[in-house]
Amino acid sequence: MSKILLKIDGKEIEAEEGMTLLEAARDGGIEIPALCHHEKLEPYGACRICTVEAEKNGRSKLVVSCVYPVEKGLNVTTRSEKIDRVRKTILELLLSHAPDSEKLLELAAEYGANKDRFEKEPSFCVHCGLCVRYCAEIKGKFAVGFINRGSRREINFLPELAAAECWKCKECFPLCPTSALQAAFVFTEAQFSETPAFETDSGNKY
Amino acid sequence: MPRINSPDELEKVRNEILSQKDANKPCISICAGTGCLACGAAEVIAAFKEEINKQGLEADVDTKGTGCPGFCERGPIVVIYPEEICYLQVKPEDAPEIIAQTIKEKKVLERLLYLDPSTNESATRESDIPFYNNQERLIISNNIKIDSKSIEDYLAIGGYSALAKVLFQMTPEQVLEEVGKTNLRGRGGGGFPAALKWEGSRNAPDPEKYVIVNADEGDPGAFMDRALLEGNPHLILEGLMIGAYTIGAREGYIYVRQEYPLAVENVNIAIRHAEEYGLLGNNILGSGFDFTVEVHQGAGAFVCGESSALMTALEGKTGEPRPKYIRSNIRGLWEKPTVLNNVETWANVPLILNNGADWFNSYGTDRSKGTKIFSLVGKINNTGLVEIPMGMALRDIIYKVGGGIPENKKFKAVQTGGPSGGCLPDSMLDLEVSFDELTAAGSMMGSGGMIVMDEDTCMVDVARYFLDFLTDESCGKCVPCREGVKQMLKILTNITKGRGKEGDLELLEELGEVVKDISLCALGQTAPNPFLSTLKYFREEYEAHIEDKRCPALYCKELISYYIDPEKCQACMACLKKCPSDAIIGGKKTIHIIDQDKCTKCNTCLDVCPPRFKAVSKISGEPVPPPIPEEERTITRGNKEK
Numbered sequence: 001m002s003k004i005l006l007k008i009d010g011k012e013i014e015a016e017e018g019m020t021l022l023e024a025a026r027d028g029g030i031e032i033p034a035l036c037h038h039e040k041l042e043p044y045g046a047c048r049i050c051t052v053e054a055e056k057n058g059r060s061k062l063v064v065s066c067v068y069p070v071e072k073g074l075n076v077t078t079r080s081e082k083i084d085r086v087r088k089t090i091l092e093l094l095l096s097h098a099p100d101s102e103k104l105l106e107l108a109a110e111y112g113a114n115k116d117r118f119e120k121e122p123s124f125c126v127h128c129g130l131c132v133r134y135c136a137e138i139k140g141k142f143a144v145g146f147i148n149r150g151s152r153r154e155i156n157f158l159p160e161l162a163a164a165e166c167w168k169c170k171e172c173f174p175l176c177p178t179s180a181l182q183a184a185f186v187f188t189e190a191q192f193s194e195t196p197a198f199e200t201d202s203g204n205k206y
Numbered sequence: 207m208p209r210i211n212s213p214d215e216l217e218k219v220r221n222e223i224l225s226q227k228d229a230n231k232p233c234i235s236i237c238a239g240t241g242c243l244a245c246g247a248a249e250v251i252a253a254f255k256e257e258i259n260k261q262g263l264e265a266d267v268d269t270k271g272t273g274c275p276g277f278c279e280r281g282p283i284v285v286i287y288p289e290e291i292c293y294l295q296v297k298p299e300d301a302p303e304i305i306a307q308t309i310k311e312k313k314v315l316e317r318l319l320y321l322d323p324s325t326n327e328s329a330t331r332e333s334d335i336p337f338y339n340n341q342e343r344l345i346i347s348n349n350i351k352i353d354s355k356s357i358e359d360y361l362a363i364g365g366y367s368a369l370a371k372v373l374f375q376m377t378p379e380q381v382l383e384e385v386g387k388t389n390l391r392g393r394g395g396g397g398f399p400a401a402l403k404w405e406g407s408r409n410a411p412d413p414e415k416y417v418i419v420n421a422d423e424g425d426p427g428a429f430m431d432r433a434l435l436e437g438n439p440h441l442i443l444e445g446l447m448i449g450a451y452t453i454g455a456r457e458g459y460i461y462v463r464q465e466y467p468l469a470v471e472n473v474n475i476a477i478r479h480a481e482e483y484g485l486l487g488n489n490i491l492g493s494g495f496d497f498t499v500e501v502h503q504g505a506g507a508f509v510c511g512e513s514s515a516l517m518t519a520l521e522g523k524t525g526e527p528r529p530k531y532i533r534s535n536i537r538g539l540w541e542k543p544t545v546l547n548n549v550e551t552w553a554n555v556p557l558i559l560n561n562g563a564d565w566f567n568s569y570g571t572d573r574s575k576g577t578k579i580f581s582l583v584g585k586i587n588n589t590g591l592v593e594i595p596m597g598m599a600l601r602d603i604i605y606k607v608g609g610g611i612p613e614n615k616k617f618k619a620v621q622t623g624g625p626s627g628g629c630l631p632d633s634m635l636d637l638e639v640s641f642d643e644l645t646a647a648g649s650m651m652g653s654g655g656m657i658v659m660d661e662d663t664c665m666v667d668v669a670r671y672f673l674d675f676l677t678d679e680s681c682g683k684c685v686p687c688r689e690g691v692k693q694m695l696k697i698l699t700n701i702t703k704g705r706g707k708e709g710d711l712e713l714l715e716e717l718g719e720v721v722k723d724i725s726l727c728a729l730g731q732t733a734p735n736p737f738l739s740t741l742k743y744f745r746e747e748y749e750a751h752i753e754d755k756r757c758p759a760l761y762c763k764e765l766i767s768y769y770i771d772p773e774k775c776q777a778c779m780a781c782l783k784k785c786p787s788d789a790i791i792g793g794k795k796t797i798h799i800i801d802q803d804k805c806t807k808c809n810t811c812l813d814v815c816p817p818r819f820k821a822v823s824k825i826s827g828e829p830v831p832p833p834i835p836e837e838e839r840t841i842t843r844g845n846k847e848k
Binding site: 043045046047048049051062063064067068069085086089090093094096097118119126127146148149150151152153 | 507524528529531532677678679680681682683684685686688689690692693696716717720723724725726
C-alpha cells in the first residue's frame, strides 16, 4: 500500500491508499461526527452528517467523508459555515423522529440545531442501519433488516431468525444511537415467546 | 435459420431477404406498440387478416405489426405501402373498406386521413402531417417500417451492418474515436459523453467487464425507451454489442422494467433470433468476438433507473444507490468496470458507425449533437413521441410538432426532465432544447419527458405532485432525500391546503439546498428542482397561496369555492340533478344556490351548466357572495323577475 499525503483542517496527514477521509481524519486526531459509520462495517454513506469540504485544483465540493477515498493533494475542511448548516439541518430532520436521543441532542447543541423545527414523528429509528449491517456483515445472521422503502422504511426483526439468534447475541443493542432497537426487539420477542425477553438491572421483566 | 459466419454471408442473407420482398406488393403496417394496442390495434390487425382471408388475398397483401411511430394521440395507426398512405384512429370495422377501396381500387379514404386543423386540408402520407414533418426522425422512423418481432425485417433495412463493419474493419480505438468525435451524450438524463465513459472502462485493468442497457424508464408520462425497445429491439442489441466490443466486455444485461411486458417479449425474441443467426453468442460472424446478453426485469422501483442502484439490484440486492466517488465504469456491476447507457444512447451507436461522425454532427448544436426523442404529453394536441434535432426551440416543439394547446387555452409551463426536472414558463419558449441550455434554465434534459401545462394548472400543486412522487420513490437510504424531501412535501401540501405561513418559502429553499448538495444519488440531488424552478418562475403563485389563501389557477380545492351567479342562472336543474352531494338548493323556476357546507368541490356543476348560461364559476381568495333572499329566486316565463 502506498502512502497518500493530504491536508485536513490545515494539518498534513499521511494516509494509506484506499482509506476514507473519515478514517484518515480520525487517525490524525481530527474528529468528524458520524451516525451511520462503524469501523468494523463497510462504509455506508447514509446519514451524511460527516459531510466535509474537499478542495482540489482550486475547486471545492461537499463530499461525504465516510465513503470518499483519500486522494493525493486533497485539501479537506471539516468545519465551515456551509458544513455546519448541512449538519444542523440533518440533525433537525432526525430529531423529529428521535427527539430524546442523547447522541443527537449532544450534536444538536454543538451545531445549534433546533429539535422542534420540524413536526414530531416519533419513530425513534433514524435508519442508520448499524443493527442491520452489523447483523449481516459481522454476525452473518440477517436477523434484522429493513422493510419497505423511502419514508415508510422501518427496521424489523425477522421473527423466526430473531427468536433463534438474538437471545444470546444482542450485540447490536449498544450500537443504536436512539435506543429504538431494544423496543423493536422486545416487541417481536414478546409475540413469539411466553418467557421474558430480558430482565433489566432493576429486575423488571420484559 | 442458417448461422451467418462472415460479413459476406451476412450480405448474402440480406440480399436473399430483399429478393423475396416485392416493393410493389401492398403491405398494411399497423402499429403494434403498447399505446396503439391499448386503443385496440390487436383487433384491427385481426380484422385485416380476416378480411384478407375472406377475400382470398393472402398471396397479394402483407400485414405487419410494427413498432410505435409516435403519433399516439391518433392511434391505432395504419400505414399502407408502397404508397405510404397513413390512416389514423382506424377501427376494426374500417378494415373491409380499406381492403376494398385502398388496396384493390387504389383509392384513398379521405375520412381516415389526418386533417390539418389550421388549413382544413387532409394529409395522405406520414410525411405530409405537420406532427411528423417538423421532426428529424433518424431513429424512430424505422419503427413503422419493420415487424418488431422479425430479425429479417431488421436485416432488410441494413441491420447489423454497423456491427459487421466494427468487427472486421475497425479497432476498438477507432470506434472510440468515431463515437468520441460526435460527443454522443447520455440520453438517460446525465448527458455524460458516452465515449469518455467507454474509454474509462476500456482502460480499466480488470479484464472482466460488463455492458448494460438501462431500460428502467420510470418518469411519469415518459415512454420513448419503451417504444424503441419494443419497436426495434435489434437496434439496441446492435448498439450494445458495438459498445461491448469497444470496451472488451463479453457479457451484457438489459435491465427493463416489469411494467413493459411487450418490450420484454420483443427483446427476448430478438435475442433468440440473433443467437440463431450467430449474431450473438460465440464467435460472432466468425470474428472471434463472443458476447451474450441477458434480460433482467426490474421490480418497479423508480430509483433503480439510477445507475448504481440498478447495478445493486442486478446483483440481487436491494436496489439502492451507492456512492459514486469511484465511477461505475471503473467499479460497477460486481465491482467490475461497467458501461451503462440508456436505450436511446445505444440506439444512436449503429447510426453513427453506419453513417459516420460527420453525418451525425450535422444535427444538433455545438455541445449537443444528434437528435433527442421526447414524449410530449399533457395539455397538448398531438400527444406522442417526437424526435427532434437538438437545438430546436421549445416553441416549435409545442406548437409546430405538438399542434399547440387544446381548446385554445393559454400555455403556462412546460416541464422537462421527468419528476425531478423543472418547469419553464412562456418567457422561456424560445429556449433551444439541449443539455446545457435546459440545465442553465433551471430544468434538465432528463430522459426526455416533456409535460405541457395550460392556464388551469396550479404550479404550487405541480411542485407538490412531483415531490409526492419522489417521496414515494425515494429508497430511504440517505437522510436528506428520505427526510428532507418529505418535509418539503409537507410544507408544500400545507400551502396548497391554505395552511401556508410566512417563512415557508425560506424554509423550503433552505431544505432544498441541503437536499441538493448532499443527497447520495441523482434522485435526491435533483428532487428539489420542481420546487426551485416553479419558485423561480412562478413566485407570485406561491405568495398568493400563502398570503391571500388564493389559488390563481383556481385548482387547489381547499382554496376555491363554487358559485352560481343568480343573474345568469336559468334554473334549468342540470346542476341540481347531477350534484352528487345534494349541495344545490333550488328547483324548477327557482334560481339555484350552492350550499357551501355541503359542496365537495367536485366540479360537476361547472361541467354540466350549459355553455349558453355560464352561470357557475370558481372563486378563490375572496368570500362567496351571500345567497340572494328566497323570495327573489323565482323565475317566470324564462325571464327573471325579482
